[in-house]
Amino acid sequence: MKVICYAVAPLEDSYIKNWAKKNDVEVKILREDLNEKTVHLAEGFDGISSEGIEPVTEEVYDQLAKFGLKQLAVRQVGFDNQDLEAAKKYGIKITNVASYSPRAIAEMGVTHAMYLLRQVGIYYNRMNHGNFNFEERTLSREIFNCTIGLIGGGHIGGATAQIYSSLGAKVLLFDPYYDAALEPFVEYTDLDTIFKKSDIISLHTPLLPSTTNIINSESISKMEKQPILINMARGGLVDTSALIDALKSGKISGAGLDTLANEAEFFGKEHVKESDLPDDYKELVNMDNVLITPHVAFFTKLAVKNSIEIALNDMKSIINGKGSKNIVNL
Known part of the structure; x- marks a missing residue:
């Protein structure tokens, strides 16, 4: 053969x-x-x-x-x-x-979330400029006091649910297919409730016509708790321009992204010139409440x-x- x-x-x-x-x-x-x-x-x-x-x-x-x-x-x-x-x-x-290895991707998503939840990017940026102070703006929350909203309950979403549940967080899940094995870790709900009640929203769904830009200006308008958005799945699930607007306005408090809609242009490549990087990437990567990794959540x-x-x-x-x-x- x-x-x-x-x-x-x-x-x-x-x-x-x-x-x-x-x-x-x-x-x-x-x-x-x-x-x-x-x-x-x-x-x-x-x-x-x-x-x-x-x-x-x-x-x-x-x-x-x-x-x-x-x-x-x-x-x-x-x-x-x-x-x-x-x-x-x-x-x-x-x-x-x-x-x-669902755990590999689930762990990276939780890593992004904890980095953002504890304001690490803000402190890191300040310290690089000689500022070692802290104040009310950077007051963090603890994960067991958070509600996690998962969109997608497949292998990776299920592994993510188990990790957050073990940390004491309340986990909400939206998935059109019910899995009884996840009952100990999640509470099934509808998509609007995910947007309304979550402190952290994590995406774990395939990119389909029905899920393309599932995070958009309309869905963002339903978010009441200024959540952290985590995307370890597919870049096309998020309308990037709407995300940038929401980050600027504070409607979304932070974003952890292992994937971007236009990532094929530069992810996985070496010596990419700054002039060749998309404008939306350059804007996102310079925000201290955004963490981007080059589609490496799987990489163990x-x-x-x-x-x-x-x-x-x-x-x-x-x-x-x-x-x-x-x-x-x-």
Whole structure:
């Protein structure tokens, strides 16, 4: 069996090679993304995997089908850059890694929230300018006195709920699908209640037409407690201009962002010139009540290992005609 892996980061090499040796599979590793210009490199292979960051067009699926490939294993949770209907049209089964380490992302979200809740950014900025004072404006709250509003109760949302609950916070959850396993940690409610009653709002939902810009000027207007907003999911869930306005007005007291709507322009790249950075990013990053990380919430040793092994195991299973529970375009 021969398989090809696109968009492999150097740190992934050893994990892929270990999997290949353990499974007696020949693997070709590429740094390039999967797109119209690179899809020809997949000819002659039995299976294919990609990081799944760059959007994949119908032309790519067409070519994969012509090469006899029947699957594409995405090595991450998100699959919004895949055209699922086009892939299905050409008989390409798309798999994702639905749960490689929910705790990794949940912990990063809570880290952002605690940083903002305790005003660390404000103190850090002041100290860099020789000001070591504190006053009423920077008076913090303790997490057990906060109400957390989670939008999305999947693997990551559920792990987030458990952490906040263990810290003594009250956790509200909005999700269209009920999960009885979360009952010890959350109180299910509607979206408007999340906006109205939460001190911290944390997003854990896929990017869908129904969730795009779920945080917008209208939803922000319903927020009564000047909450902290945490987004560890997808940048497109937030209307960035509306968020900036809310931060300036104090309607939202802080924002922890591991993802931005336009992040593909600069996240994951080195030596990005300041002149090439989007204006909204430059405005956000200079606010001392905003914390931005470059989509690295997933980035732990366990998560990287699991994302590769789960994706490649699914790939092998489908090639051998056994299917996978992680197919997202049945």
